Amino acid sequence: MYIDRDLKKTFLSCTKQFPAVLITGPRQSGKSTFLQHELPHTPYVTFDDPLNRDFALQDPNGFLDQFKGGPVVLDEIQYVPEILTYIKIRVDQNRKPGIWLMTGSQQFQLMKGVSETLAGRIALLELLPFSLKEAESFRLSLENLLWTGLFPEPARHPDKRDVWLKSYIQTYLERDVRQLENIRNLRAFEMFVGLCAAYHSQEFHPAALSRDCGTTQPTTKAWAKVLEASFTAIVLPPFFKNYGKRVIKAPKLYYMDPGLVCYLTRQPSPEAALSGNMGGALFEGLIVGEAWKCFCNRGLQPDAYFWRSHGGLEVDLIIRANGKLHPMEIKLTATPGPNHIAALNGFKQIAGKEVSEQGVVVCRVKKQQALPGNNIALPWQELPSWLDGLLP
Numbered sequence: 132m133y134i135d136r137d138l139k140k141t142f143l144s145c146t147k148q149f150p151a152v153l154i155t156g157p158r159q160s161g162k163s164t165f166l167q168h169e170l171p172h173t174p175y176v177t178f179d180d181p182l183n184r185d186f187a188l189q190d191p192n193g194f195l196d197q198f199k200g201g202p203v204v205l206d207e208i209q210y211v212p213e214i215l216t217y218i219k220i221r222v223d224q225n226r227k228p229g230i231w232l233m234t235g236s237q238q239f240q241l242m243k244g245v246s247e248t249l250a251g252r253i254a255l256l257e258l259l260p261f262s263l264k265e266a267e268s269f270r271l272s273l274e275n276l277l278w279t280g281l282f283p284e285p286a287r288h289p290d291k292r293d294v295w296l297k298s299y300i301q302t303y304l305e306r307d308v309r310q311l312e313n314i315r316n317l318r319a320f321e322m323f324v325g326l327c328a329a330y331h332s333q334e335f336h337p338a339a340l341s342r343d344c345g346t347t348q349p350t351t352k353a354w355a356k357v358l359e360a361s362f363t364a365i366v367l368p369p370f371f372k373n374y375g376k377r378v379i380k381a382p383k384l385y386y387m388d389p390g391l392v393c394y395l396t397r398q399p400s401p402e403a404a405l406s407g408n409m410g411g412a413l414f415e416g417l418i419v420g421e422a423w424k425c426f427c428n429r430g431l432q433p434d435a436y437f438w439r440s441h442g443g444l445e446v447d448l449i450i451r452a453n454g455k456l457h458p459m460e461i462k463l464t465a466t467p468g469p470n471h472i473a474a475l476n477g478f479k480q481i482a483g484k485e486v487s488e489q490g491v492v493v494c495r496v497k498k499q500q501a502l503p504g505n506n507i508a509l510p511w512q513e514l515p516s517w518l519d520g521l522l523p
């Protein structure tokens with residue numbers, strides 16, 4: 132059964148406006164399936180096939196001529212970035228929209244090629260693992276959502292979860308990483324990947340990680356960029372606006388998918404993952420990832436932050452939308468109280484007119500309820516519809 136993706140509306144709109152559309156995202160997030168489903172009668176070519184790669188590299192014009200100027204899906208374009216120059220020439224000759232439809236999994240080299248050749252001619256979109264709304268039909272409990280994660284294959288087939296995640300991580304380390312960055316000490320990088328999972332939803336401090344991995348700080352920073360570029364991690368920046376030294380400026384790092392975190396940290400079961408000492412971090416990452424996906428599915432750059440003061444106040448997530456800052460606390464509790472809104476009230480007081488009057492505590496309450504200080508408690512299941520009403 133195919134699951135309609137939230138990116139559909141944005142994608143179809145872009146095919147009517149741009150000659151080329153590129154969909155990036157992590158491996159196995161459903162990019163190929165998405166394009167084949169939305170464009171069932173469009174010729175499809177994957178550069179995972181070495182024969183197609185060789186044809187495109189040896190005779191790029193002959194390869195492109197076979198499509199006779201009509202729409203074509205070119206899958207895994209990062210394997211033949213040289214073809215982008217020849218596509219640019221054809222785009223400049225014919226600006227008809229929706230002709231060149233491409234996917235790619237690795238961001239560094241691919242985006243460099245796109246920026247150098249197709250700037251102004253191409254729409255760039257990201258297809259991430261399932262959103263909560265897309266996964267509704269699976270009727271997974273919160274603990275099972277965290278356990279299986281939201282990549283299409285394990286989310287739809289939880290019995291494949293262990294083997295799929297193991298294979299995914301091995302492929303990521305042995306194939307994708309080597310193409311993104313010349314990492315000589317793969318064992319140290321494996322340790323770094325595991326430590327980042329253990330520090331999921333915490334501030335990213337290269338000095339501490341470099342000591343644990345036996346590497347330099349510049350190396351650790353470069354590796355964090357690899358996680359971000361391969362869509363494995365979200366680096367959430369701190370929000371500050373002339374708040375002086377009260378604001379801590381280190382970013383926070385989240386894995387994009389909670390299933391990867393559970394696997395890398397060796398959680399023994401779905402119930403243990405939720406009730407254990409990482410339960411709050413896993414839940415926070417799920418909510419931050421949902422907000423991230425909501426931006427990306429609209430073709431928008433995520434405008435999201437966190438805030439923490441030296442005085443101990445912390446707002447887990449701040450979303451900028453409709454000219455306002457919307458502060459959110461993310462708590463695993465089903466009984467929100469005054470301690471859960473203190474940071475929201477503190478941030479609203481400091482940020483002044485720029486902030487929304489209403490703060491939100493995303494938690495496990497059964498239904499939405501009012502909290503003191505013009506705040507609300509929002510059931511985590513209702514977050515997608517709340518975000519839909521917030522973003523354009």
